[in-house]
Amino acid sequence: MKYYIIAGEASGDLHGSNLMKALRKKDQHAEFRFWGGDLMSAAGGTPVKHYRDLAFMGFLEVAKNIRTILNNIRFCKHDIRSYKPDVLILVDYPGFNLRIAKFAKTLGIKVVYYISPQLWAWKESRVEIIKKYVDEMLVILPFEEDFYKKHGVHSHFVGHPLLDAISNLENIDPKTFKKDNGLTDREIIALLPGSRKQEVEKMLELMLSVRPHFKDYQFVIAGAPSLPKEFYQKYVDDHVHFVSNKTYDLLRCSKAALVTSGTATLETALLNVPEVVCYRGSKISYAIAKRLVKNIKYISLVNLIMDREVVKELIQDDLNTPNLINELNQIISGEKRSVMLKDYELLREKLGGKGASDKAAEVIVNVIK
Incomplete structure (x- = not known):
């Protein structure tokens, strides 16, 4: 056929x-x-x-x-x-x-x-x-x-279908992954800024603004397959790294993640990584979308499926450096992290x-x- x-x-x-x-x-x-x-x-x-x-x-x-x-x-x-x-x-x-x-x-x-x-x-x-x-x-x-x-x-x-994709992954050793990708031994905060050029440029600037407050961690950008590696080089330095076409492996080796709204929010949850969901569009696009979207309380698939807030969503003006720092601190350790991981188990059952x-x-x- x-x-x-x-x-x-x-x-x-x-x-x-x-x-x-x-x-x-x-x-x-x-x-x-x-x-x-x-x-x-x-x-x-x-x-x-x-x-x-x-x-x-x-x-x-x-x-x-x-x-x-x-x-x-x-x-x-x-x-x-x-x-x-x-x-x-x-x-x-x-x-x-x-x-x-x-x-x-x-x-x-x-x-x-x-x-x-x-x-x-x-x-x-x-x-x-x-x-x-x-x-x-x-x-x-x-x-x-x-x-x-x-x-x-x-x-x-x-x-x-994400459950199939994730269940077929081979085991990974974080130490080996870090060594193979030129990363340090420090724990990783993964950055998933999206897949479109204009989106990535906007989101990475905001995500990286928290870096001075998390000096004990290394930040690693998950490169989108649709964008060339050269595009990301301006963001890379001694404390910010980049991997391409290895998002699942990166997440499985990460302590937490900042994720642009989209399918990646669900992928991150199914890989058991506490996350903060980020979204900021142009003022005009956001105003139009707000008028068109009805009866929807959340933008992330995780929260939509669970019909309650499991992961924090920082949208438009709420997506700023102080809020990112606060939310990231809460999911790196403490009660909010534990509750989120338990909710992820229920999410998998629902799917x-x-x-x-x-x-x-x-x-x-x-x-x-």
């Missing part, structure tokens, strides 16, 4: 690659053509575009790059028409993917959405598009199944165990049949 997959972000590349591996187990003749990243390329198949050329963050950046986005949509439609896949698999990335879903249905192609857009947070009206143009909705957060049921859409809760990629692959193969 021929599979066409569209993943527009780093997290989608990870989940898309694991889904491709699972599909190959169930379909030995599987052929893949995809929009994604290095992980999907390693899984095999034909890459069309890299997600680094697709990721535009915030309302202003989208507006500035609207011509590029529209050209990508036109190109994608032409490519799908030429390839004639048996199924189109969309991985999150709703602004782009929902338009492609509508197009694919006009060609009679089966459409599966894997990893739901966050419609429960904003643009709830898009559920009607999914109802019309998506054959199967595969959700990875436990509350999403009820959300779609409320709107008359059948969905499958397959569990969260439904391993096997998400296999369950998703089974549904997709059955859709084609």
Whole structure:
């Protein structure tokens, strides 16, 4: 069978690659053509575009790059028409993917959405598009199944694929990791500033502002695969280090982490690292988002899944040096750290165990049949 997959972000590349591996187990003749990243390329198949050329963050950046986005949509439609896949698999990335879903249905192609857009947070009206143009909705957060049921859409809760990715990791020795990556023996505070250039520049400056107050620790930046190593060099010195494409290993060797809001907040929790969640956008983008997002108390996946504050979220003006210092001190040692680690255990239980990629692959193969 021929599979066409569209993943527009780093997290989608990870989940898309694991889904491709699972599909190959169930379909030995599987052929893949995809929009994604290095992980999907390693899984095999034909890459069309890299997600680094697709990721535009915030309302202003989208507006500035609207011509590029529209050209990508036109190109994608032409490519799908030429390839004639048996199924189109969309991985999150709703602004782009929902338009492609509508197009694919006009060609009679089966459409599966894997990893739901966050419609429960904003643009709830898009559920009607999914109802019309998506054959199967595969959700990875436990509350999403009820959300779609409320709107008359059948969905499958397959569990969260991060549990699979993390459970397959080999054991790591912190001393060896530090030695191999030119780090000192001091304990690590990991910095995960995001994956987009403008986001990283803004977040790293804030995260590193706490450094004079934590002289007994070394700060290590987790480099995004979408950005070149040279980009990070201006932040590196004797007390600030950098590792590339080793985020999971870095987290497993870290005492605590400062993490930009996104999938990384959940990854950090599942790897059992106490964290502070950070977010600051442009004033205009934040004001627009605040008007559009309804009935959502939290921005981090950890808190959304648990429906209470497990990790501290520092947003906009609350994201400042004094608050970062205070919160980081509390999760390095003491009661707040212990409570957070216990809550992480409950979080893993809520996410439904391993096997998400296999369950998703089974549904997709059955859709084609």
